[in-house]
Amino acid sequence: MRTDAQRKSAYEARMLSTLLDPTGAAVVAKSVANFNAYVDDFVPMQLQMRAILNDAGISNFLFAGYEAYLGELYHLSLVTQGASLVVNATALEGKWASTAYLGAGSAGLLKSIALTIFAIIIP
16 A cells, blocks of 8 residues: 555646646646645545454455445545434445445444444444
């Protein structure tokens, strides 16, 4: 996994391309600042989730599915709150727990990720 500094520098390098049109070039600074804020916010959550998965003995090749779940849960935490957040997070957990990709027993881990990282109690 790349560090947050590596992610930021790679994004800045892409945004400094001479191929960007003038409109895009006008918003580069804001785009870079927004991405840097996202990385500062999301990477610690990603590391917490990976620690949970490592403690549970989950194989690395399954991390992608859990990271997709984490990304969707992160988005929910930004756009909803309160009871609506719990309802939507419960539906999201049901969606990911029912996938064959994560395997049987993933529901407990998904609930643990929601509780540990976002303080969402999924019934």
